[in-house]
Amino acid sequence: GENVEQHPSTLSVQEGDSAVIKCTYSDSASNYFPWYKQELGKRPQLIIDIRSNVGEKKDQRIAVTLNKTAKHFSLHITETQPEDSAVYFCAAFWGANNLFFGTGTRLTVIP
Amino acid sequence: DGGITQSPKYLFRKEGQNVTLSCEQNLNHDAMYWYRQDPGQGLRLIYYSQIVNDFQKGDIAEGYSVSREKKESFPLTVTSAQKNPTAFYLCASSILRLAGDEQFFGPGTRLTVL
Numbered sequence: 076g077e078n079v080e081q082h083p084s085t086l087s088v089q090e091g092d093s094a095v096i097k098c099t100y101s102d103s104a105s106n107y108f109p110w111y112k113q114e115l116g117k118r119p120q121l122i123i124d125i126r127s128n129v130g131e132k133k134d135q136r137i138a139v140t141l142n143k144t145a146k147h148f149s150l151h152i153t154e155t156q157p158e159d160s161a162v163y164f165c166a167a168f169w170g171a172n173n174l175f176f177g178t179g180t181r182l183t184v185i186p
Numbered sequence: 187d188g189g190i191t192q193s194p195k196y197l198f199r200k201e202g203q204n205v206t207l208s209c210e211q212n213l214n215h216d217a218m219y220w221y222r223q224d225p226g227q228g229l230r231l232i233y234y235s236q237i238v239n240d241f242q243k244g245d246i247a248e249g250y251s252v253s254r255e256k257k258e259s260f261p262l263t264v265t266s267a268q269k270n271p272t273a274f275y276l277c278a279s280s281i282l283r284l285a286g287d288e289q290f291f292g293p294g295t296r297l298t299v300l
Contacts, residue, residue, distance in 0.1 A: 081228075107285060109286075109288065109289075118291040118293050119276070120291070121288045126286075168286030173231065173234065173244075174231075174286070174289060175231075176229040178226060178227055178228040179226070179228050
């Protein structure tokens with residue numbers, strides 16, 4: 076199966092600074108990499124995703140980069156705001172419609 | 187709110203009892219999933235189903251059972267054989283696509299064993 080590692084487990088940044096969360100995966104056959112945001116007590120929601128034929132994707136203040144050779148992908152949030160505070164999960168799609176999730180990063184944006 | 191619902195929101199169980207968690211979706215998705223979420227461990231797959239009357243074990247299926255009699259419904263039973271059932275349970279659904287696609291999550295059920 077697939078193994079996804081995510082770092083750091085916690086991250087604190089000042090409002091307006093950037094935040095970067097990194098994930099590595101083990102199986103080169105993985106081809107879809109979503110990022111989910113989970114606010115306290117809420118359901119995870121997709122914020123951005125990238126497929127293996129693309130190296131970078133941006134959506135306003137959020138971007139994801141993928142390095143297939145090194146088997147790692149990263150989430151970048153610029154100009155962070157207090158409402159960005161949440162737990163972020165990366166995932167890698169492998170096999171028959173299975174997503175393997177990282178262990179999550181708790182991001183705190185300090186006003 | 188996403189078209190996928192779970193009930194109840196909170197559930198309390200005595201040791202030795204089986205309990206069933208409900209998951210319903212009106213998104214016409216073929217695939218449905220059950221995850222367990224524990225603090226610091228992310229989401230772990232319990233069971234998934236790609237089609238009615240068929241389902242597969244995930245990474246932590248022991249002590250759990252599911253059924254998929256209707257496309258819209260994928261209930262999860264936590265049996266007394268599950269050693270540590272206290273957790274947050276999330277149901278999800280997606281279009282069945284070999285290249286992977288967004289999974290939509292329900293609001294979750296928090297199960298506590300007393």
